[in-house]
Amino acid sequence: MDLAALGLTLRLATVTTLCLLILGTPLAYWIAGLASAKTRTLPRRIAQAAVALPLVLPPTVLGFYLLVWLGPARAPGRALIHLIGHPLAFTFSGLVVGSVLYSLPFAVQPLVLAFSHVDRNLTDVASTLGASPLTVFRRVVLPLSRTGFLTAAILTFAHTVGEFGVVLMLGGDIPGLTRTLSISIFDQVQELNYTAADRTALALVAISFLALLLVYWRASSPETAVV
Amino acid sequence: MSNPAPHFQLSLNTDVGAIHIDVTLTFTAPWTILFGASGSGKSTILRAICGLLPNARIFSACAAPEGGALFAEASVKAVELDGNYMRVPPHCRQIAYAPQQPALFPHLTVRDNIAFSSSLHQPANPQLAEEALSLFELHKLSHRSPAKLSGGERQRVNLARAFARPDTRLMLLDEPFTGLDLRLRDQLIPRMQQFLAARSIPCISVTHDVDEALLLDAEVFRIDSGRILAHGPARTILADERTRLLNALR
Numbered sequence: 001m002d003l004a005a006l007g008l009t010l011r012l013a014t015v016t017t018l019c020l021l022i023l024g025t026p027l028a029y030w031i032a033g034l035a036s037a038k039t040r041t042l043p044r045r046i047a048q049a050a051v052a053l054p055l056v057l058p059p060t061v062l063g064f065y066l067l068v069w070l071g072p073a074r075a076p077g078r079a080l081i082h083l084i085g086h087p088l089a090f091t092f093s094g095l096v097v098g099s100v101l102y103s104l105p106f107a108v109q110p111l112v113l114a115f116s117h118v119d120r121n122l123t124d125v126a127s128t129l130g131a132s133p134l135t136v137f138r139r140v141v142l143p144l145s146r147t148g149f150l151t152a153a154i155l156t157f158a159h160t161v162g163e164f165g166v167v168l169m170l171g172g173d174i175p176g177l178t179r180t181l182s183i184s185i186f187d188q189v190q191e192l193n194y195t196a197a198d199r200t201a202l203a204l205v206a207i208s209f210l211a212l213l214l215v216y217w218r219a220s221s222p223e224t225a226v227v
Numbered sequence: 228m229s230n231p232a233p234h235f236q237l238s239l240n241t242d243v244g245a246i247h248i249d250v251t252l253t254f255t256a257p258w259t260i261l262f263g264a265s266g267s268g269k270s271t272i273l274r275a276i277c278g279l280l281p282n283a284r285i286f287s288a289c290a291a292p293e294g295g296a297l298f299a300e301a302s303v304k305a306v307e308l309d310g311n312y313m314r315v316p317p318h319c320r321q322i323a324y325a326p327q328q329p330a331l332f333p334h335l336t337v338r339d340n341i342a343f344s345s346s347l348h349q350p351a352n353p354q355l356a357e358e359a360l361s362l363f364e365l366h367k368l369s370h371r372s373p374a375k376l377s378g379g380e381r382q383r384v385n386l387a388r389a390f391a392r393p394d395t396r397l398m399l400l401d402e403p404f405t406g407l408d409l410r411l412r413d414q415l416i417p418r419m420q421q422f423l424a425a426r427s428i429p430c431i432s433v434t435h436d437v438d439e440a441l442l443l444d445a446e447v448f449r450i451d452s453g454r455i456l457a458h459g460p461a462r463t464i465l466a467d468e469r470t471r472l473l474n475a476l477r
Binding site for chain 1: 277278279316317318320322323324326328330332333334343344347348388389392393394
């Protein structure tokens with residue numbers, strides 16, 4: 001098995017998961033409508049549809065757009081190159097950007113679901129007891145959404161481990177830099193090295209199965225019941 | 228004799244669902260009851276006072292000079308005035324509220340539910356939570372999870388949590404005795420009145436129970452379809468209801 005690819009895959013999945021938990025939490029909170037009772041529904045539904053796009057788009061489409069828009073041919077890409085000194089394509093950072101966008105629904109949707117299940121009466125009461133919106137989130141919403149956070153983290157991690165199209169389009173196949181496990185399998189099959197491909201595929205199956213087992217095991221926890 | 232000074236005045240004009248609420252209320256008594264049938268808009272008025280109805284427009288909500296401002300000095304800075312439209316976020320209002328549905332925090336014990344508010348305030352006031360536990364006879368249940376409480380026990384925790392809010396200037400109770408047995412209710416009423424009187428906290432509660440209103444001997448606003456029908460002492464305003472009850476018992 002390509003250990004460098006395994007290490008890179010786990011590093012990419014970890015960084016992507018952390019980024020998405022940080023970025024996805026406020027987004028999911030807003031989409032769930034808990035941030036403010038005054039928020040209109042239409043913008044939230046538009047955001048929800050945009051977040052879900054990677055679920056239905058072929059990964060190559062997202063990879064293609066990222067390759068173009070992060071490259072020197074477009075203004076955002078030029079601005080980024082000016083800022084960091086090099087293009088994002090074919091770098092680990094580029095892979096992280098692509099993975100964050102591609103795995104966005106896998107982090108945001110479980111969080112939206114978890115936040116939506118928090119009874120509005122609980123947050124209302126907390127605010128009348130003197131809790132600011134941030135305190136309401138920290139002391140009430142967050143503890144009641146733990147399962148959602150765990151599900152989001154596991155699904156994001158597992159999905160990033162298995163992604164192929166976006167990684168190939170945006171990162172290419174540079175050993176030790178952008179070659180992940182899924183690309184390694186592709187290379188091994190191309191080389192007719194089925195034994196190595198079999199071992200790598202088995203490792204991916206094991207990681208994915210364990211991740212899903214954790215999700216379903218935690219999902220049976222009744223801790224979000226409202227009294 | 229002159230009328231006592233109002234501790235809180237409120238004008239509310241809003242639509243909630245099918246009900247149009249248009250009321251002007253002046254609260255002078257230590258305990259005031261909003262009395263009316265289900266769906267008359269009385270709970271909505273309480274939620275508006277708390278700031279939980281974002282689109283409700285409250286005009287001229289103010290406290291009497293003797294009672295000081297209803298909102299903490301820090302929170303006054305957060306007031307955005309749009310004409311007379313008052314927008315103060317709920318957490319900045321010094322108003323304690325026990326909703327009709329207890330909505331206890333399921334991840335906290337009874338004690339932690341009751342101490343929730345005092346843990347947010349600096350300096351923390353754990354003594355107040357202890358007093359509320361004693362007032363509502365909850366010491367034996369203090370380490371229990373809300374999921375393991377009966378309906379009446381949950382309601383007592385709900386009330387205790389509101390009573391344990393520090394710096395309260397106004398107490399709002401929505402159907403406070405729902406689920407409590409009559410013996411306990413009759414015991415709690417004078418204790419609650421005493422607790423509030425000792426701290427000069429006026430109370431506005433909501434009920435459709437004539438017996439409860441007469442027992443509290445409070446000032447009553449009789450409400451129907453979002454409008455005030457009558458205002459005065461419970462024995463006067465609810466005399467017809469009392470007669471109807473007595474006739475039913477004969």
